[in-house]
Amino acid sequence: GAVVSQHPSRVICKSGTSVKIECRSLDFQATTMFWYRQFPKQSLMLMATSNEGSKATYEQGVEKDKFLINHASLTLSTLTVTSAHPEDSSFYICSGSTGREKLFFGSGTQLSVL
Amino acid sequence: RKEVEQDPGPFNVPEGATVAFNCTYSNSASQSFFWYRQDCRKEPKLLMSVYSSGNEDGRFTAQLNRASQYISLLIRDSKLSDSATYLCVVVGSYNTDKLIFGTGTRLQVFP
Numbered sequence: 533g534a535v536v537s538q539h540p541s542r543v544i545c546k547s548g549t550s551v552k553i554e555c556r557s558l559d560f561q562a563t564t565m566f567w568y569r570q571f572p573k574q575s576l577m578l579m580a581t582s583n584e585g586s587k588a589t590y591e592q593g594v595e596k597d598k599f600l601i602n603h604a605s606l607t608l609s610t611l612t613v614t615s616a617h618p619e620d621s622s623f624y625i626c627s628g629s630t631g632r633e634k635l636f637f638g639s640g641t642q643l644s645v646l
Numbered sequence: 647r648k649e650v651e652q653d654p655g656p657f658n659v660p661e662g663a664t665v666a667f668n669c670t671y672s673n674s675a676s677q678s679f680f681w682y683r684q685d686c687r688k689e690p691k692l693l694m695s696v697y698s699s700g701n702e703d704g705r706f707t708a709q710l711n712r713a714s715q716y717i718s719l720l721i722r723d724s725k726l727s728d729s730a731t732y733l734c735v736v737v738g739s740y741n742t743d744k745l746i747f748g749t750g751t752r753l754q755v756f757p
């Protein structure tokens with residue numbers, strides 16, 4: 533089946549630093565990539581939707597200048613958490629879409645900001 | 647009101663038990679419905695799609711009631727390996743892959 537490779541799986545960083553999370557679709561072209569965030573014991577919350585070659589669409593309440601999304605190719609999308617703070621500590625996960633509601637999730641990134 | 651609501655549980659059941667989870671959704675225009683399973687700190691994995699006619703996959707049965715905007719998942723003969731969080735997922739509307747996740751229901755099966 534289709535695979536989305538997400539790296540890193542775990543990041544621990546100091547407050548104020550930026551962290552980049554990368555998602556690659558390995559054997560399919562992800563025309564759309566979704567980025568989610570999940571706090572402990574809560575549901576996955578959609579942060580933004582990105583389409584290859586265009587600007588990402590952010591959900592209400594998500595700061596686009598803080599969470600930079602780049603989807604430069606059909607196989608690579610990145611999320612950069614800029615100037616991370618402890619409240620940004622969360623589980624971030626991407627999913628690539630081929631359309632027709634077929635979604636393939638990355639394995640997630642656990643971000644801990646000290 | 648949340649778009650997708652679930653009882654968070656936890657449901658603690660013995661092996662072999664039958665357990666049912668429920669979910670309600672608020673957008674009557676929703677077109678597609680799924681149950682996903684998520685283990686701790688892992689990605690969600692598709693368990694099954696949900697159809698109005700009901701569908702069964704081994705020990706798992708899913709049902710959709712559009713009139714009541716209600717989705718259910720029944721697990722028969724629970725196994726220890728069924729312990730996980732079960733996410734009710736709704737696709738918002740036509741022509742979108744945007745999934746809306748419920749908070750999940752935690753299931754713990756004990757020996």
